[in-house]
Amino acid sequence: MSQPMVQARGVRKRYGSLEVLRGIDLTVERGQVCCLLGPSGSGKSTFLRCINHLERVDGGTLKVDGDLVGYRRHAGKLHELGEREVAERRRDIGMVFQRFNLFPHMTALDNVCEAPVKVAGVSKAEAEAEAQRLLEQVGLADRAGHFPAQLSGGQQQRVAIARALAMKPKLMLFDEPTSALDPELVGDVLDVMRRLAADGMTMVVVTHEIGFAREVADTAVFMDEGVVVEAGAPRQVLTEPTQERTRAFLSKVL
Amino acid sequence: MTDATAPTRTPSVITKKTEDEALDVVPVRHYGRWAAAVTAVVALIGLAGSLAKNDNLHWDVVGDYLFAGLIFDGLVTTLWLTAAAMALGLALGTVIAVMRLSASPVLYGLSSLFVWAFRGTPLLVQIIFWGYAAALYSQIKIGIPFTEVTFVSWDTNAVLTPAVAALLALGLNEAAYASEIVRAGIQSVDPGQAEAAHSLGMRPALTMRRIVLPQAMRVIIPPMGNETINMLKMTALVSVIAAHDLMSNIQEVYAQNYQVIPLLVVASCWYLVLVSLLSIPQAWLERRYGRGAARSQSNSAVQRLFGSAGTPWARRTKKEAGR
Numbered sequence: 001m002s003q004p005m006v007q008a009r010g011v012r013k014r015y016g017s018l019e020v021l022r023g024i025d026l027t028v029e030r031g032q033v034c035c036l037l038g039p040s041g042s043g044k045s046t047f048l049r050c051i052n053h054l055e056r057v058d059g060g061t062l063k064v065d066g067d068l069v070g071y072r073r074h075a076g077k078l079h080e081l082g083e084r085e086v087a088e089r090r091r092d093i094g095m096v097f098q099r100f101n102l103f104p105h106m107t108a109l110d111n112v113c114e115a116p117v118k119v120a121g122v123s124k125a126e127a128e129a130e131a132q133r134l135l136e137q138v139g140l141a142d143r144a145g146h147f148p149a150q151l152s153g154g155q156q157q158r159v160a161i162a163r164a165l166a167m168k169p170k171l172m173l174f175d176e177p178t179s180a181l182d183p184e185l186v187g188d189v190l191d192v193m194r195r196l197a198a199d200g201m202t203m204v205v206v207t208h209e210i211g212f213a214r215e216v217a218d219t220a221v222f223m224d225e226g227v228v229v230e231a232g233a234p235r236q237v238l239t240e241p242t243q244e245r246t247r248a249f250l251s252k253v254l
Numbered sequence: 255m256t257d258a259t260a261p262t263r264t265p266s267v268i269t270k271k272t273e274d275e276a277l278d279v280v281p282v283r284h285y286g287r288w289a290a291a292v293t294a295v296v297a298l299i300g301l302a303g304s305l306a307k308n309d310n311l312h313w314d315v316v317g318d319y320l321f322a323g324l325i326f327d328g329l330v331t332t333l334w335l336t337a338a339a340m341a342l343g344l345a346l347g348t349v350i351a352v353m354r355l356s357a358s359p360v361l362y363g364l365s366s367l368f369v370w371a372f373r374g375t376p377l378l379v380q381i382i383f384w385g386y387a388a389a390l391y392s393q394i395k396i397g398i399p400f401t402e403v404t405f406v407s408w409d410t411n412a413v414l415t416p417a418v419a420a421l422l423a424l425g426l427n428e429a430a431y432a433s434e435i436v437r438a439g440i441q442s443v444d445p446g447q448a449e450a451a452h453s454l455g456m457r458p459a460l461t462m463r464r465i466v467l468p469q470a471m472r473v474i475i476p477p478m479g480n481e482t483i484n485m486l487k488m489t490a491l492v493s494v495i496a497a498h499d500l501m502s503n504i505q506e507v508y509a510q511n512y513q514v515i516p517l518l519v520v521a522s523c524w525y526l527v528l529v530s531l532l533s534i535p536q537a538w539l540e541r542r543y544g545r546g547a548a549r550s551q552s553n554s555a556v557q558r559l560f561g562s563a564g565t566p567w568a569r570r571t572k573k574e575a576g577r
Contacts, residue, residue, distance in 0.1 A: 054449055083457055091455030101450035105468050105545060115454035118464060147545065160450075167454055 003066040005202045010060035022226035033203045035213035038223035052093040094164030098176040100156040102148040108159045109144040134162040154185030174205040222246045315516035328503035336486045343428025351436035372430035384419035385495030420492035439470030471543040479536040
């Protein structure tokens with residue numbers, strides 16, 4: 001049977017007295033692209049980080065491919081998993097960060113090889129061949145030996161995408177992948193993401209690129225103040241929003 | 255001096271540039287630096303001459319002992335003691351740093367207690383304590399506390415030889431200091447690095463070893479170089495428990511012939527030589543762990559001394575490099 005890839009039910013998260021997620025319900029089907037939009041501070045990045053347990057959920061349930069993230073249900077209670085089990089579940093979830101977070105002491109190739117060799121136990125030669133193929137896929141075959149500091153922002157972000165793909169994830173999370181890039185470099189990164197979506201990768205993308213969302217997303221989700229204001233087909237949410245808040249946001253960013 | 259101020263002729267016929275484009279750039283002149291350099295050199299030569307002519311220094315005695323066998327034996331002890339104590343300090347210090355940053359209150363508490371105790375008491379006291387530990391416990395026993403059950407036991411004096419006591423004292427003390435340096439290094443690494451590693455399925459221990467510590471090394475190495483130099487000289491303190499390091503042997507000699515100052519000059523010469531040699535591996539390590547950091551290369555000490563902008567020498571090399 002086909003489980004949804006991501007299923008969130010009433011997800012809540014608070015930092016001290018500040019409630020940043022106030023009951024998020026969201027479903028992302030297999031092979032679909034879901035774009036999270038909204039003003040800064042709306043909780044969209046926090047929600048994304050909850051999906052791979054970089055942030056701990058305070059309430060509600062969040063399942064990836066049918067499994068609870070970071071917890072085990074036992075006798076009517078949720079038990080937090082140990083670091084080994086959490087790490088194991090994260091292997092299937094790739095993540096791309098706003099600030100790339102490439103490992104600066106390793107070449108592009110070593111960045112991509114690191115997890116397959118050290119976590120998945122792939123042989124060095126095999127991992128390098130696969131890494132070279134992935135770098136080619138993101139258009140950086142000739143940059144394999146470069147250190148991150150020698151690459152432009154757009155190139156670094158594409159290496160970061162290749163690094164996440166090297167673990168053969170079933171879900172990819174993108175946290176504002178183009179927000180830290182020069183405008184002319186955004187296109188290359190979006191092209192790679194577009195091809196990934198066309199290949200059938202399930203993706204959750206926090207972005208401010210309305211054009212990308214309209215073109216690539218299967219679902220567009222508009223969030224504000226820790227709740228989902230509106231969700232649906234991008235054509236509907238982004239061109240004929242039913243909520244006043246969505247309309248106000250779109251009128252500012254378009 | 256004069257050729258530095260003379261303008262370099264531009265081959266205007268070949269380049270056919272307009273006059274504005276052909277103008278040469280003359281860097282700021284630092285006449286004060288030249289004056290200061292001459293003054294300093296004269297003063298240093300004067301000082302060296304006065305030291306050389308001073309009969310109270312007994313240079314003949316210095317010469318006799320500079321390469322004496324006993325001094326070399328002490329030198330060897332000092333070197334291995336420094337290396338072993340630094341290795342122990344760095345290894346244990348790294349463990350303690352990770353413990354101090356751990357979320358576990360037990361690990362945090364134990365590591366804090368260690369740092370508090372070993373950083374809070376004088377090193378000299380710690381050396382004497384380890385040296386005379388047999389006076390406190392004549393036997394070292396491993397068993398179940400508060401019972402008579404003992405699995406193994408050793409005679410303290412047989413285990414804690416002066417060399418071992420010196421190593422323990424220096425190494426444990428160093429670990430307390432090294433742990434703070436390593437902790438600062440770990441905390442200097444962007445938390446996004448650990449997040450990226452975690453998102454790839456790397457566990458905390460692997461993340462620390464492969465991602466965080468190698469990057470922390472850039473921050474750790476310069477102060478650890480300092481610590482090593484310090485350690486080299488602090489080994490002199492173990493002469494109080496007769497551990498036969500360089501200083502112990504020097505003291506042994508001047509206790510017999512009363513030539514205190516010449517022998518201290520011998521010791522100082524050797525410590526200076528060793529410290530100078532230590533800067534070589536440090537520079538190598540800094541380059542090794544600086545890989546991929548910034549594109550800029552830092553200048554060597556020689557370049558800094560003789561290659562500063564404004565000297566005629568530097569101007570010439572720059573022009574040649576530009577061709």
